[in-house]
Amino acid sequence: MNTEITQAQIDAYQTNGFVVLDDFLTPEELETWRDAVDEAVRGRKDRKLVVDGTVDDARWRDDGSFYDYIFVQRLNLWKDNPAVKELILDPRIGRMATELARTDGMRVWHDQALIKQPWANATAWHHDNPKWSFYSPDAISIWIALDDATAHNGCLYFLAGSHKQTTYVNVPIAENMSDLFREYPDFVDMESIAAPMKAGACSFHNGLLAHGAGANMTSGWRRAMTCAFMPYGSTFNGIQNVLSDEQVAAYAIGDELNDDRQNPVVYHRNEALITV
Structure with missing residues (x-):
């Protein structure tokens, strides 16, 4: 695993809001x-999320909605x-995220x-953070691209620098590709940047x-595995998202979101604080 982060990559991330690592x-x-991912997905069947070992049927099952035809x-x-x-829970990945974001830990x-x-x-x-x-x-x-992600099968697209203009207003992923632009009309004139990746990038x-992905215009699958990281010391904003009713x-x-069972410290510059 190539986990070294250069200063040039940190600078590019800070400027553009993203960086691609081949x-x-x-x-x-x-x-x-x-x-591992294939096995885990098969084991879940139609359950999107298991909350503390139980299934929240109301929020987290496939229901045949438009959203379920965007991706599994x-x-x-x-x-x-x-x-x-x-x-x-690999601290090397947590370190990469910490270095790029210039935080103390994740x-x-x-x-x-x-x-x-x-x-x-x-x-x-x-954009993701308003949902969390x-x-x-x-x-x-x-x-992480588990298959080649191309312009034909649904690679990512980014609006470089848009992270410096957005707020925490939540605009849901909807059927209209450009709904986000109602909140940010200046984005209409921005050039999107495609981010095709070979498997393993x-x-x-x-x-x-601001980011999105194209349709899969092929008969093949486009698999990706992702992980969102929360800066150490972040506090609760009142949104439930993936938290259980008991946690909320x-x-x-x-309050600081510091439940290590739900949100383990995958990396911190002070190694004594790492909980994985």
Whole structure:
């Protein structure tokens, strides 16, 4: 695994809100990730998320909605699959996120497998952090290509620098590709940047960066594994997102999100604070 981050990559990330890293995984590591994610997704069946070992049927099952035809989404696989847990809770990845974001440390927010089926719909422009239970300009996600991601099968697209203009207003992913532009009309004139990746490459993007993905116009699958990271010390904003009812009840707005069972510290510059 190539986990070294250069100053040039940090600068590019800070300026553009994203960076693509080729040759992140070796061919052998890629097969390990594919096998682990495939096994974990199969084990979930139609369940998108298991909350503390129970299934929240109301919020987290496939229901045949438009959203389910964008991609197969399975969250927090690390919590119920040991192989995925070993991969996601790797302090080397946490260090990469910490260095790019220029923070002191990172907790895992949630992982998610994002799998575009053959002929899957496009993923509309959106930004991530407004959906989560904390707000931070330094929230960051890794996106790992498990298959070649191309302009034909649903690679990512970014609006470079948009993370410096967006707010925490939540614009849901919808059927209209450009719904986000109603909130940010200046984005209409921006040039999008395609980010095709070979299998085994990865990208990091800021939680406030506008991004999307094209439709899968092929008969093949486009698999990706992602993980969102929460800067150490982040506080609860009142949004439930992937938290259980019990966890939400235990937090007041402004409380530090510090439950290591839900959000382990995957890396910190003070090694004594790492909990994985």
